[in-house]
Amino acid sequence: MKINKEDITVFVIDDEYVIRDSLTLLIEGTGLTVKSFDSAISFLDQLNTSIPACIVGDIRMPYMDGLELQEQLVIKKCDMPIIFMSGHADISISATAFRAGAVDFIEKPFEPKFLLQRLNECVEKIILDWPETQEKNRLNECYSHLTPREKEVFLLTVNNHSNKQAAKKLGISNRTVDVHRAHTMEKMQADSLNTLIIMAVKMGLL
Amino acid sequence: MKINKEDITVFVIDDEYVIRDSLTLLIEGTGLTVKSFDSAISFLDQLNTSIPACIVGDIRMPYMDGLELQEQLVIKKCDMPIIFMSGHADISISATAFRAGAVDFIEKPFEPKFLLQRLNECVEKIILDWPETQEKNRLNECYSHLTPREKEVFLLTVNNHSNKQAAKKLGISNRTVDVHRAHTMEKMQADSLNTLIIMAVKMGLL
DNA sequence: TAAAGTATTCGCATAATTACCTAGGTATGA
DNA sequence: TCATACCTAGGTAATTATGCGAATACTTTA
Incomplete structure (x- = not known):
């Protein structure tokens, strides 16, 4: 079952509403569906692991930061790809994020085009992997x-x-x-x- | 066929001999075998892809930098894990390295203990994966x-x-x-x- | 060139596995 | 108590796999 770009949801997670809103506009402009959240917690509350999606989120947020979010996703066996953003760039943090499975790490401020390009790579990979992902979900459902x-x-x-x-x-x-x-x-x-x-x-x- | 730490070779690649020598001493002190090279090119010349090993290398080197080395390894279908070091830390470069498959990225200068810890994680993973890697090699041999x-x-x-x-x-x-x-x-x-x-x-x- | 080796091809008979029909006993929960 | 789901099992027919034997063609080697 193939999917298109239109079928993919991008979850934007950032505590600053200015960033959320501008990212939403920017990403929606490419045909992707966007849902934004002001915290990792509110995101996790509504998480549906069975849809094709990825996350664009700030790594530094109040209550729950990006790395903790990653841990939660691992616990929930959700392998949704994450693209992190950070205004306080630190190789150590980015390395930790990558080692935990982040697919990308972008320094703020960034050119809109730059994010869109990275996001697009991520989306392409989701589209490519989706049939297999679906099959796995189906199998686990049957197995249960x-x-x-x-x-x-x-x-x-x-x-x-x-x-x-x-x-x-x-x-x-x-x-x-x-x-x-x-x-x-x-x-x-x-x-x-x-x-x-x-x-x-x-x-x-x- | 299980292996131990002693069976693993660490390839140290750095154009500065001071770094090479101190890294060699440091890493050999943990029981690992070390072979050092002053350039990615001389390393690639002697590369044997069928032994359990990993690479600790500077990302910025003359002639061939770390990212180009990574490309060459991909071409040779060598999935030897790479830990990069860099004195000119830049998230953009580290992100590129990670996306290309680097397992870690460390900023110079670093605490010796810090490198050894990261290296150890890498080595543990190699030990864990080796039986499967060997099995794959055997199967492909049989298949041929x-x-x-x-x-x-x-x-x-x-x-x-x-x-x-x-x-x-x-x-x-x-x-x-x-x-x-x-x-x-x-x-x-x-x-x-x-x-x-x-x-x-x-x-x-x- | 002749011999040896490898690859590819089958038939027949036997052994093993699987499919299908049927059906009883035991929990668990409405 | 009734319904439902789960685990259990025998017997027979059909399908599939396997063991033994052997022929033909092509390649390599002595």
Whole structure:
């Protein structure tokens, strides 16, 4: 499922309303959707991790700074790319941000064009990665609907156990394992064992 | 195949011999092996991409600077991690380096302890990733020994074709596909179809 | 040039796996 | 208590995989 620039939301987070407003105008001018927040906390409150989006935020903010925001996103398993801005440039801080996964770091003040160019690179990457991201989301959604026993069977299956071996390991009949696996494949919408294994790999289970 | 700190080489690249020598002493003191170079060019000349190593280098050097070195490594498909140092700190340059894949960026002058700590993080990651890196190398080696037909069968197999389907697609009997696949599995040292698929994923074929 | 080796191709028979139909026992919650 | 979901299992038919044997063509080497 491909997406376009128009489908991407840019979350602008800055405690200064002047910056928020001008950034919003600037970015909206390129066709992107913008939602702005005056703090990382209010942003996190409404966070929906399942839409294609990225963040443009100040690294230095009251209550919760950019690095703390990053930590929260990691905790929420949200890999939304972040572009940081900072008026108090410091290599040490920028290095920390990058090591924590920031995709870019821009010094204030900056040329509008400069930000737009960086933002565009980021957006292009989101568009490119989105199909895979979606697939992962779908797989995890399917996986969450498996019963505990089905998950056990699933893991044994993709870890190279024939149903007979799995049955022995679980102490149940091989027929029962078949049933669980059949259910698993149905729920995961896998048309074959191979597909199931590939799914497991994509979900990081292998 | 696990490795230890002692198995890792740190390539120190700096045009100032004072820095090279003091860094060498400093880093060797932690048990790591150090090889130093006065330019990126002399480093690239002797580069062996198949050993566990990382680079500690100045970003600003005559002839070839750190960013160009990074480009060269990408061209050589060498993913050796780089820690940059710079005495002329500039967020813009550090951001460029990070976006190009640098793992760290340190401002000169720095506390020896500071560098060692960052270097250690880097080394720990290398140790952690090494088994997987080795496995990838092994798989690619095995894969290169497959005959053209075997590669075809391999790709069809891991892409969810039963041997019957693959046979139809290739216009040959299903028995022949079986033979090719058996050979493939032997050459790849895969004990099952599952393993073969996992290998394909690891090699980035899926 | 002849021999050796490798790659590619199959058939047949057997073993293993999977699909499908059916169905009972056990929790958990409305 | 009834409904729902989960775990369990046997038997048979169909599909698939595997082991053994062997022919043809092309490349390399002695």
